[in-house]
Amino acid sequence: MKQFNRRDFLKAASVAAAAGVVSGCAHSGSVHTSAPMQQGRSVIGLVAPKMDVVRVGFIGVGQRGYGHVKRMSHIEGTQIVAICDTHTGVLERAANYLVDTGVAKPALYSGSERAYQQMLERQDIDIVIISTPWAWHAPMAIDTMNSAKHAFVEVPLALTVDEMWQIVDTAERTQKNGMMMENVNYGRDELMVLNMVRQGVFGELLYGEAAYIHELRWQMKELEHKTGSWRTQWHARRDGNLYPTHGLGPV
Structure with missing residues (x-):
């Protein structure tokens, strides 16, 4: 696996896979079968340093994201630091659930579609769980990794092949994980x-x-x-x- 080359893999796999999968998922009708120039070291087999406490931020807590908040609050070794959502009702619902279960109230971010970027400026978040409408998945994952945090994203991770390569390039450059949470x-x-x-x-x-x-x-x-x-x-x-x-x- 250390010698794995993503461009060699794409030559063999992209034509068959892109025709069957991308045509049903991508924004545009174009199919890209060539890989861009590699931005950094491969993240295949990337292992993050062990964390005694995993500090978590959430973007989107309407339905699936709210479930993630509840489950994460019961996992030993995690700390919910901040939550962001454009809808104040679901934002307060998630915060109130944590307080009612004895968890410290996290910092809350709202007010605009870009409020999550203010949350990402924090230095006390290790991972971000993203459960937002599909069009925001790739941009938010990329912004998360660029802010030196690991990104965990609901399905689908991206909507176009170009977005997928942007995520790969960002992960390689930042050496942060960008994982699609295929439950x-x-x-x-x-x-x-x-x-x-x-x-x-x-x-x-x-x-x-x-x-x-x-x-x-x-x-x-x-x-x-x-x-x-x-x-x-x-x-x-x-x-x-x-x-x-x-x-x-x-x-």
């Missing part, structure tokens, strides 16, 4: 099957099939606020699987 990889069923595969229960696997079937029409009606206020627009503009990693990830 389906870590479900009990998926981890059970993975364990069975590793133990040879199924023999040698030669074929895998993936799909994403999820009833979300109720969510699409949330036009004033919540996920439907922005995700409905994507379903209206794109015809395809907008969440391919939920199926492809476990396979």
Whole structure:
């Protein structure tokens, strides 16, 4: 793996993969099969120095992000430092939950779509969990790594191949992790099957099939606020699987 070259890999994989996946996910119809000049040392196998306490910041706590706040508050060795959201109602809800459970109230950031950048100026945050509308994922991840923090981003990590390369370049230059949090990889069923595969229960696997079937029409009606206020627009503009990693990830 130390000799892994991302450009050699792209030559073999990008043509086949881009045609099948990118066409359904990207903003534009163009497909880029060449890699830009490498910006720094590869982050394949990157291991961050051990932290006795992981100091956490959140961008977006409307639905999924609020769940992350609740779960993170119960993990030993973590400290929730700051939370940012453009909607003051959900921002206060997350802060009140922490206070009610005996956790110190974090610093709160709001007021504009760029308020998160003020939060990123803090020097007491190690990682940032991003759970915002899709169009903000790549810009926020890039800004997070540029501020010397690790970025953990909800699906999808980016919307175009160009954005993906910007994330790779930023990670290599800053030596910070930019991870897409594909939660389906870590479900009990998926981890059970993975364990069975590793133990040879199924023999040698030669074929895998993936799909994403999820009833979300109720969510699409949330036009004033919540996920439907922005995700409905994507379903209206794109015809395809907008969440391919939920199926492809476990396979």
